[in-house]
């Protein structure tokens with residue numbers, strides 16, 4: 325029989341080793357451990373050089389599971405799984421840029437990506453320009469000798485402008501510039517940016533990958549050479565996703581194809597239904613033939629135009645609030661990509677950062693409402709919007 329120790333000792337060591345009896349569970353366990361036991365100094369060297377798991381911030385099986393799935397979906401060579409979308413974005417920018425470099429941003433990108441760049445990167449001596457990425461000539465004329473990165477999203481929020489990624493990536497290659505794409509809105513089920521010439525693809529896993537509005541995470545996918553440059557910096561910055569969230573992310577990814585395809589299909593039907601309503605002035609959705617870049621979207625988005633759309637009604641804030649109160653299923657909240665349909669109000673989201681005039685210049689009128697389409701029955705969804713929109717009659 326094994327030696328039995330005193331209570332204090334026994335409680336620390338008993339029941340922690342299941343040997344081979346717990347091998348091959350149908351679902352991987354959550355590796356809630358900060359470190360892994362090494363056998364001796366030789367084994368330490370082996371582990372510390374990436375031979376096996378060693379320290380959670382460096383590597384964790386749950387994060388690696390998510391990384392494998394995303395690498396596969398994006399047709400990359402490797403991925404890094406971060407604690408948020410912003411962690412992924414800041415890790416990429418801080419890893420690849422240095423003082424004196426220039427970065428060319430699409431001006432239609434996530435608000436906090438603009439903020440971290442304008443507030444932090446500028447202080448680090450990084451130069452930047454924000455241009456309209458739907459205008460190839462504008463990109464061309466803003467390339468400088470020290471331009472290192474083109475940074476863009478595919479479908480812009482909230483007016484759903486689409487950029488021609490193939491042409492942008494081509495231009496980048498001609499100029500020895502890396503193309504970084506935040507593909508959160510599109511997901512790999514609509515577009516795989518690396519196959520169209522991009523070098524790095526980023527996702528906020530908080531959105532479609534998580535899909536249930538219950539985890540925060542981000543991913544970076546690229547070829548091995550680029551990942552090997554970013555990986556040590558990711559470790560030093562310390563923005564790893566925790567094992568619990570990674571486990572939930574991996575579980576969510578198993579149903580992602582079903583969820584997201586249902587959401588895409590609902591969005592297309594909802595956009596068409598909204599277009600028929602007399603109180604609606606405009607519907608913004610790349611899947612509509614009336615969308616200015618419908619042909620481009622058709623070509624690069626694989627016939628899947630995403631689940632994000634916007635529409636414009638009368639510019640009356642009180643009526644917009646009343647419309648929100650009248651919605652029975654659909655909720656108003658500050659995220660997107662969940663399995664339940666949600667709405668956002670861009671003018672309110674950016675009211676503190678911009679003047680009324682600036683907001684209107686960007687198309688963010690009081691009457692602009694953004695929808696993140698979920699996977700409800702489409703008839704229920706159309707009915708909910710239709711009855712609530714009666715406010716604008």
Ligand SMILES: *Cc1c(COP(=O)(O)O)cnc(C)c1O
Pocket residue numbers: 408409410411434477506508509528529530531540541542
């Ligand atoms: C939400 C979002 C982010 C930021 O992701 P977090 O997980 O909230 O940090 C970045 N880009 C886009 C397009 C997003 O929608």
